[in-house]
Amino acid sequence: MELSKTAYVILGTLRLGQRTGYDIKSLVDVSTRFFWAASYGQIYPELRRLEKAGLVKGERDPQNGRRRKAYELTPEGERALHAWLVSDDPLHFELRHEGLLKLFFSDALSSEEAAAQIRRLRAEHERILSELRTIEPHARAKQEEGDKRFPLMTLEFGIAYQQFLIDYCSEMEQRLVAGTGASGS
Amino acid sequence: MELSKTAYVILGTLRLGQRTGYDIKSLVDVSTRFFWAASYGQIYPELRRLEKAGLVKGERDPQNGRRRKAYELTPEGERALHAWLVSDDPLHFELRHEGLLKLFFSDALSSEEAAAQIRRLRAEHERILSELRTIEPHARAKQEEGDKRFPLMTLEFGIAYQQFLIDYCSEMEQRLVAGTGASGS
DNA sequence: CTGATCATGTAATTCGTTACATGATTCC
């Protein structure tokens, strides 16, 4: 592995066309963020590293006097992106879920306390789900006007995923109520 | 938020009884790791911080001359754990999934290349699933002999989760085959 | 004219992994 994952987020985004660091961050925040986030503190330094490596090319274009540097992929950048997309290096997969962590240790709680936590967790995933549903029509329209189908597919995945989490919360809550034995803290 | 999540992993583990840093790491690796990992580089320093803060108490007990320091919860540690378990501070939730990231950018690939990547992803989740199923009987036995029900519940969650991911991969692959239009790179 | 948005960047800090060093004991 040569480049960071964030580098690929940038290369992938630039493949859609010329973008500034700010543009990239905005796009990430409504798309890949749900399975790969990135902050300014990563994006700007990474853009410069990529430029130095010849994978992207930045062009100062002060629009109406506003300082601005838009980047685009070079052929080498395109090659690097493609190589990553088809490579079979081990995939980074990581979940950090504080709600599940709490649940794991919830034998220290009363059934009522545990149930309250599960309800909170479900509410949280419902919130994320509705956030994704807000983006959905926009993504669908984008797909119909263009030819990109995977952004919508990943969004649909995200929606199904949150729904799965919600369903699981419901089931766990029911099981808690069912297993009605005294289980004080 | 005062303590790191890793601190709570430690406190939660110690609630099960006296443990060394090595014990904690071994337990984490077969349990919480799937939604919260921890390395020696975190565990040992954190144990000392927690001891300094009075939340755990370490006791040198050289077993047969082997250097060893086993920790246990203090009443304050127990309180801190409980406070976290019932708190409604925002929950850390984060997914980093390189496979989905690749998929998101897969419009740069031919249908065949994209399908191959999805198959790889499915295989990967199948591998994790079988790993979890290996642990399952052990966890089930543990539950039956003791009174802890949440560790098994979270493991079952993990199994359902991997199954969900596998199913989604299958569906996406089928959709790729169905949408049979020429979509060269 | 004022708040939102566009736009770029850095510094400090936190978080976490990996690799290394060390050494005892237990099981085969």
Place this chain on the structure above:
DNA sequence: GGAATCATGTAACGAATTACATGATCAG
């Protein structure tokens, strides 16, 4: 005797967030 496991720890590095600083333009 040798490999696996028990056991503790540190140093170097990398990844990522947060907060800050700065300033222009645009929409109402």
